[in-house]
Amino acid sequence: MKNPGQNPGMLYRMTQQFKEAQLLFAGIELDIFSHLSAEASAVAVAGQTGYDARNLALFLNSLVAVGLLKKNGECFQNTPVAEVFLNRHSSFYLGEYLVFWNEMTSLHRVAERVRLGPDVGIQQHNQGGRVYNFRELARLSATEIYTGRVQSFLQAIRDIFSPASALRLLDLGGGSGMMAIECAAHFPQASGVIFEHPLVADIPEQFVKERGLAGRLAVWHGDFTTDDIGTGYDLIIASGILDFASADLPGMANRIAEALQPHGYLYLVSHQVGEDFLTPKESIVNWLSSHLDGLNLLQSRQSIDAALAAAGLTKMSQQAQAGVISGLVGELYHFA
């Protein structure tokens, strides 16, 4: 008898995970979790939604099996994670964000793209904004960021600025602008700038207005690789943006250093990509789609470190960022 000499379990697990993800997205599409805050039977949910009661019961059993629902007799109810993040009525609802993120990083047609190669136009320009919908990302990140990223940021800067500090801050490529907004909310004397691309800037503008911070936070529209980003900042936030300056990373590091006050700080969030571009798994897999399209942006931890060190920025501390996006690290640099 032949023996394979290897265990194929990993391959089966991958196909199983794929189906579990399909169940999650079907549950979001059907908005199941908004109906199961309290216990309800499949027949009752079918009555509210018009879905087929037989197939709904089968589907709900599967959601129990994968840990998104629990079952008591004939009744189903959200597990705590589903209740907080998948119930549309929760302030932490991530359903729309997860669907968008999945589409944005989708490996749909991956085999075809490997056969045919990149889009020449995208490859030539090598600009993230030509592939990614940053405006929608900024809108939906306003919820995602509160699952942990903004809390990690506040924790890091509370160690260096006193509550009464009149700090001047710049949130470069700020997206939703929530890091700057929370900074202004927690440091009542703070003021500064959220710098965003003109196609995205109305999103942070709207959030700044809603939070009543327009007097202290300005939103500047522009390209952070070429336009004036201002000077004299005590704190610059560069969260998930250095890859988009990768045509001239040393130049971007110098722009940041020149915009800082002497003894100012940079709060950097990056994926800590290895020099061989094989780790962390999440970053390599999530960037694959846009790289197959023709982008070539991802920066290794070593090249970022080298560019910042050459610009006079010294790393003080680093901490994993909490939240739904795994593998992000927040680092504080000091400009001596």
Ligand SMILES: C[S@@+](CC[C@H](N)C(=O)[O-])C[C@H]1O[C@@H](n2cnc3c(N)ncnc32)[C@H](O)[C@@H]1O
């Ligand atoms: C991955 S998002 C990060 C957003 C935000 N900092 C956060 O952590 O949620 C990258 C952001 O950089 C902005 N961006 C990319 N290239 C830019 C450029 N050349 N000038 C201005 N903004 C840019 C995008 O519009 C997008 O909002």
